[in-house]
Amino acid sequence: MIKPNAVALALTLVLCPLAPSLAQARAPAGAAPAPADVATYARELVDNTYAAQGPGVAVLVARGDTVLFRGARGEADIEAHTPLSPDQVFRIGSVSKQFAAAGVLKLVEDGKVKLDDPLSKYVPGFPNGDKVTVLMLLNHTSGIKSYTGMPGYMEGPIKRDLTTAQMIEVFKDQPVDFAPGEKWSYNNSGYVLVGAVIEAASGMPWHAYLDKVFFKPLGMTHTGYGADPTFAARQVKGYTMDGGKVVPMRTLSMSQPHAAGALLSTVDDLLKWNRALHEGRLLKSDSYNRMVTPVGAAVEAKYGFGIIAGQQRGQPALQHSGGIFGFVSQLTYVPGPDITVVVLQNSDDGGDPGTLARRLTAAALGEPYPAARAVAVDASVLQAAEGVYRFDAQTTRVLRVVDG
8 A cells, every 4th residue: 555666765885695696697688588597596586685584575477477486485474483485365555556447447448437537426425526537546646635644544543444435434525635637646545436436337346346357257266355354364474563573563454455455465366467467368458558558647657557667677667566564565567578576575664575576577587687795885985975865855865874
């Protein structure tokens, strides 16, 4: 449910070498690296990034339907010391959004929804609902207040079990952030409303509709709704940090992430999803192009419908991250060479699935990032870098030299 990482600053002075075998011997230009080389690189990278004990990660790297690497590191239950395995179920957070977006587009294809329909058609009485369109909900340009950003909401109210109507009551009367369509701002309330649109148009709970039109036909038997006790029982345990110690994740009702982030899945099911979605087996070409092509105020953010149109090693890439209590996820797809990378982490504090996915994608493309090496830096150079670095009105980073 958290906003995908947009900007980060890292000043790292001492790093451990990571998988030098592939990093030092790139594939010839235009040639795909050998699967065994990618697997060796990925195994070493994952093992160097995550400890064997404590929360960890499940990872999959594929080219087409050929799995180059599938593995895990860390523990699914740190008290019982149960190791993670790549077939286990994780919360995927905001990666859920692209499933909901595709569900709406399926309803568009069936003539039950139009992207320029007003929200009021599906949620009567919603304030200013005649000015907000379905498209604005899908690409975060509605201006509606995101409930996850409401002061204090994530500390207590998030624990309540709520219906769709009750969820909408949480934020519908909040002041808007901007006029509909005027700007872009990542918005979980918008995707609760996407779920409401699916329910109104299909006559089914949003997650049941997705199961009917996507999960069952694709054989995604390990993907489902996080508030369903059957699926919740299959999920690995999630963790966070408190006072420098690993502790169980914070509590929330999985009814509340709704279509913004309430799905659970596995690395294998997400590979099935990526291949079906991006290879034209779920949506018509016009619908798919709308989904992956940012428009209007969303262009600068490169945000389509539940998908960010970015780049990996100079190649177009379609991706989204997810963050929810206890878990962080990353799903990446590179269309040309048909590369899928899935990273599912069972801790919401520590680790960096986005960076791990970026490195694994580069390796699968035959353009791995160079192995990091320790670098001695003169004290005067370190001191010259001290200061406060501002990215925008809300984001600063402070660099200080401590003990050399």
